[in-house]
Amino acid sequence: xxxxxxxxxxxxxxxxxxxxxxxxxxxxxxxxxxxxxxxxxxxxxxxxxxxxxxxxxxxxxxxxxxxxxxxxxxxxxxxxxxxxxxxxxxxxxxxxxxxxxxxxxxxxxxxxxxxxxxxxxxxxxxxxxxxxxxxxxxxxxxxxxxxxxxxxxxxxxxxxxxxxxxxxxxxxxxxxxxxxxxxxxxxxxxxxxxxxxxxxxxxxxxxxxxxxxxxxxxxxxxxx
Amino acid sequence: xxxxxxxxxxxxxxxxxxxxxxxxxxxxxxxxxxxxxxxxxxxxxxxxxxxxxxxxxxxxxxxxxxxxxxxxxxxxxxxxxxxxxxxxxxxxxxxxxxxxxxxxxxxxxxxxxxxxxxxxxxxxxxxxxxxxxxxxxxxxxxxxxxxxxxxxxxxxxxxxxxxxxxxxxxxxxxxxxxxxxxxxxxxxxxxxxxxxxxxxxxxxxxxxxxxxxxxxxxxxxxxxxxxxxxxxxxxxxxxxxxxxxxxxxxxxxxxxxxxxxxxxxxxxxxxxxxxxxxxxxxxxxxxxxxxxxxxxxxxxxxxxxxxxxxxxxxxxxxxxxxxxxxxxxxxxxxxxxxxxxxxxxxxxxxxxxxxxxxxxxxxxxxxxxxxxxxxxxxxxxxxxxxxxxxxxxxxxxxxxxxxxxxxxxxxxxxxxxxxxxxxxxxxxxxxxxxxxxxxxxxxxxxxxxxxxxxxxxxxxxxx
Numbered sequence: 001x002x003x004x005x006x007x008x009x010x011x012x013x014x015x016x017x018x019x020x021x022x023x024x025x026x027x028x029x030x031x032x033x034x035x036x037x038x039x040x041x042x043x044x045x046x047x048x049x050x051x052x053x054x055x056x057x058x059x060x061x062x063x064x065x066x067x068x069x070x071x072x073x074x075x076x077x078x079x080x081x082x083x084x085x086x087x088x089x090x091x092x093x094x095x096x097x098x099x100x101x102x103x104x105x106x107x108x109x110x111x112x113x114x115x116x117x118x119x120x121x122x123x124x125x126x127x128x129x130x131x132x133x134x135x136x137x138x139x140x141x142x143x144x145x146x147x148x149x150x151x152x153x154x155x156x157x158x159x160x161x162x163x164x165x166x167x168x169x170x171x172x173x174x175x176x177x178x179x180x181x182x183x184x185x186x187x188x189x190x191x192x193x194x195x196x197x198x199x200x201x202x203x204x205x206x207x208x209x210x211x212x213x214x215x216x217x218x219x220x221x222x223x224x
Numbered sequence: 225x226x227x228x229x230x231x232x233x234x235x236x237x238x239x240x241x242x243x244x245x246x247x248x249x250x251x252x253x254x255x256x257x258x259x260x261x262x263x264x265x266x267x268x269x270x271x272x273x274x275x276x277x278x279x280x281x282x283x284x285x286x287x288x289x290x291x292x293x294x295x296x297x298x299x300x301x302x303x304x305x306x307x308x309x310x311x312x313x314x315x316x317x318x319x320x321x322x323x324x325x326x327x328x329x330x331x332x333x334x335x336x337x338x339x340x341x342x343x344x345x346x347x348x349x350x351x352x353x354x355x356x357x358x359x360x361x362x363x364x365x366x367x368x369x370x371x372x373x374x375x376x377x378x379x380x381x382x383x384x385x386x387x388x389x390x391x392x393x394x395x396x397x398x399x400x401x402x403x404x405x406x407x408x409x410x411x412x413x414x415x416x417x418x419x420x421x422x423x424x425x426x427x428x429x430x431x432x433x434x435x436x437x438x439x440x441x442x443x444x445x446x447x448x449x450x451x452x453x454x455x456x457x458x459x460x461x462x463x464x465x466x467x468x469x470x471x472x473x474x475x476x477x478x479x480x481x482x483x484x485x486x487x488x489x490x491x492x493x494x495x496x497x498x499x500x501x502x503x504x505x506x507x508x509x510x511x512x513x514x515x516x517x518x519x520x521x522x523x524x525x526x527x528x529x530x531x532x533x534x535x536x537x538x539x540x541x542x543x544x545x546x547x548x549x550x551x552x553x554x555x556x557x558x559x560x561x562x563x564x565x566x567x568x569x570x571x572x573x574x575x576x577x578x579x580x581x582x583x584x585x586x587x588x589x590x591x592x593x594x595x596x597x598x599x600x601x602x603x604x605x606x607x608x609x610x611x612x613x614x615x616x617x618x619x620x621x622x623x624x625x626x627x628x629x630x631x632x633x634x635x636x637x638x639x640x641x642x643x644x645x646x647x648x649x650x651x652x653x654x655x656x657x658x659x660x661x662x663x664x665x666x667x668x669x670x671x672x673x674x675x676x677x678x679x680x681x682x683x684x685x686x687x
Contacts, residue, residue, distance in 0.1 A: 003458045007388065010465035017472045024473075024491065025419075031485050032415050044412045051351030052339050054332070057271020062482040063558030064418055065353060068260070068270050070636040071558050099263035099637075103336045120414055126489065128481035130554050132633030162635065169637040 035124040046116025049109045058100075061120060063128065069100065074129065076117040078159040079170065083201040084117075085110045087170070094201045095170055148219025151212050155205065163223065171202065178223040186217040225521065225588035229298045231305035236589050237315050238291025239582050243669050245284035245322075246575075250655075250662045252276045257652040261645065272333035275349065275356045276326065281570060282354060283322055288578035289436060290318075290372055293393060295585050296443055297376050300390040306378035314371045321364045325357050344410075352417070354425055355407045362408055369401050388457035389443050392464055396435030403427045415483035422478040429569070430471045430499065430540070437577050438464040441506055441533060444584045448526035449517035459509045466502035474499050477548050481557055489550040496548045500541030507533045522587060524600040528580035531604065535572025543568050543615070555630045560622030560644075568615040571607075582669065592673035599668035606661030613654040621647035 001009075050056070058069040065071075076084070083094070088110040091100040105113070145153070152158070160171035167174075181189075185196060190213045193200040205213065227233065252273050259270045266273065298305050305311055328348035332339045339348045349356050357365065376394060380386065406423040442460040445451055476492025510533035520526055543565040547556040556562070587595055621644040628634045628643055 001458065001462075003388065003454060003461070006458050006461035006465070007391075010392075010461045010468075013465055014468040014472070017469055021472050021475065024476075024487075028419070028479075028484055028488075029416070032413065032419070032483060035483055035485070036413065036415055039412045047412065047414060047417075048341060048344070048346075050414075052341060052346050053336060054271045054275065054339070054349050054351040054356065056351060056353050057274050057356075058269075060558045061414065062418060064478075064482070065558075066271070066274050067558065067560055067563050068274065101264065101269055116414075123415060123483040125481045125483055126486055128554060128557060130630065132629075132631055134632040162638070165638070166632075166634060168635045 037119055037122045039119065040115070042112055042115040043119040044116075046112035046114070046119070049105070049112050050116055053103050053105065062123075062125060071129065072117055072120070073123075073125065074121045076114060077121040078156060078168075080201075080203040081114055082203050083160070083170070084114050086201040088113060093199060097169070146219055146222075147215035148217070148222075151208070151216045152219060155208075160202075174220065174223055176224060178221045181220070183217055183221060186220050187213055190216060225593060226591050227295075227299075227588045228302070229304045231308045231311070232295045232298045232585075233589055234305065234308060234311045234315070235291040235295040235585060237312070238287050238294070239586065239669070241315075241319055242284040242288040242291065242578060243582075243666055245280045245287070247662055247666055249277055249280035249284065250659050252280070254652065254655045254659060257648065257655045260640075260648040261652065268330065268333040272329055275329055278354055279325070279329075279356060285433075285570075285574045285578055287318065288581070289397070290315075292440065292578070292581045292585070293372075293376060293397065295581075295589075296393060296440070297379050297390055300387045300443075301380050301383045301385050303379060303382045306375050306382060310371060310375050314368055314375070317364070317371075318368045321361055321368065325361045328358065328361075329356070352407070352421060355421070359408070362404075366401075366404065366408075369404070373397060373401060387453070388460060389439050389446075389453075392460060393436060393439035393443075396432045396439060396464075399435060400428060400432035403432060418482045419479070419484065422475060426475045426478055427472070429573070430474060431468065433574060434467040434471065434502070434540075435464045437532075437536065437573060438467065438502075438506065440577060440581060441510065441529065444525065444529040444580055445510065445513045447584055448520060448522045448529060449513055450519045450521070451513045451517065456509075456513065459505070463502045463505050463509065466505065467499075470495050470498040470501065477550075477553070480550050480553055493548070493550050497545060499548075500537065500545050503537040503541040507537045509533070522584060524597040525580065525584035525587075527601070528576060528583050528604065531608070532572065532576035532580050535568070535576055535608070537572070539565070539568030539570070539572035539615075543619075556622065556626050559625045559630070560618050561626065562622070564615050564618035564622055567618065568611065571611045579665065586669070586672055590673035594677055595673050596675070596677055599664050599671075603661045603664035603668060606664060607658055608661075610654045610657035610661060614651055614658065617647045617651040617654065621651075 050061075055061075055072075056065040058066050060067060060071040060073075062073050063071060085107070087094045087098070087100075088105050089107065090102050091098040092102065158167040160168040162169060162173045163175050165175075177186075189196045190204070190208075191206045192204045193202040194204075205216075208216075255266050255268075256270060256273045256277055258265050259273065263270060294305060294311055332348040339346050339351075341347075345359050347358055347360075350358055355362075373394075376397070380390065380394070403424055406420040409420075411417050411420065438460050441463075442456040446453055446456050472495075473491050474496035476488040476490075477496040479488035479492055510530045514526065514530060517526075547553050547561050547565070583600060587593075624643055624647070625639050628639045629636055634643075
């Protein structure tokens, strides 16, 4: 191949692939809005707040960012809103071990951020992040779950709390909760956490009814 | 070794600024590494430190490219630069802009509310990875780059001696400048935000920057070995051609999980898997040329050139391909595996590229025939061995994270603070090793050619 032929191949070939890329980009742009919920003013204000505090300087979203703090794509799906709001405004007051500093995020900004994160959690991401294989398998294989364990799973308690190393770190570890708390305390706490723990960011679960809360309490008492 | 034209000396201004920013980049990198172990160890939070770490990197590489280009364009066009005062002005304007941006980041780090929007625009930090620089700085950077390109093109037009090397180099730089534009507008959708953001980031590092690397590789091989231009330029065209044939559609490997249609899984998977091929070709090119070299005039320059080609392939190519298929990426996306790839790719492809160019051109700028290469080799081994281990520790952390968080379902924070702790500690230790290497390089940069040669020249290292 002569130099001139190599040069022409480089130029024409590159233009060819760039044109294909442009066509795909055009097609993608037409499809993106259908794959995500409508962007309200609140969602946009949340995105602006996201940029203002340079959240991506620590977190990732859709898996892109700084890998220093958790990915937030599905956070709004997994954590209660009340918890998120309190945490955003003063992280260490909610979870003393939290690495996140207090930035001075206002109540309104926190609401906006939560609206933004609710939006991202509903975007069609082709199934990312995938459901963990082993955790999913542990829930269905082997022995039957107790009634309390089923409530624990159905309510997504594991998103914030940890039992035997599995689960979130934002709420207290429950591995030995049965030896720390009694039946009365647990039940009252489930109904209205703030009654027994004044600063708690956990939502109340009174709406589940007595039976479910009794089952859950029984389960907690087995954790010793 | 002497320069042909006086105005080529301007490259040294850019090198000095680049080298100092490199030192800053590595210093804040060590703070960031310690913050992985103890988050509130420093007055500035991790997000600011990380912005400084990656922005210093991008800027010193770009500034390095500019210095290098002024040198190459004058050399290839056989004439003085069109306007030396303009080049100097453009240099100082860049320094001032970058300094203001850095001060803005630090201000925001101390007082986060200082970045509150003015007319809907964040004044100190755009809050977008790699392109954090605020909008006003974007415009100043665009002006600086336009002045730079104008100066280059007017220089070429003086003699109209278009060579392949400078054609591809300038083409890569124009492509680079154009790909800054998709990062300059706001979109309400985070999906579209990331879509255009990748145009900038991917089409820079896996597009235009590799074009520049291909052109400079040919230039450096020609200068250090005296190899024939025709052969080098032919392979250069094939290499940079393959870079774009695979790299443009390879952008698709960033469009798997951000809310974009599913066909990107096919497009990105296939084309990005081919991206290492041109990088392998560059390695072969470097070895073939070196083997045939009869008359090596600058051994450290050639040594760094070959090392750049090898680590470009290993870092950008191999560490990229391991997680580029959607089936794998589904599990590794957003984990430390990406960080490991980022570190080795930037080091191999671009850090070593700019350092190579410095070693190839600086002796002639300083007008020295021969210089003591011992510090050049010493800093190479300190930096390279440290970086390889940094990358291995982060790769290990990424594998643990992928398995425990993604497959087993353990919490992110639990994996980071407990199971990966020792990886962070080792990474920080190797980071200090890297800093030692950079320190030796910085000393060598400032002293090169300014001290007498030792009486007994050191044993030649293999190149």
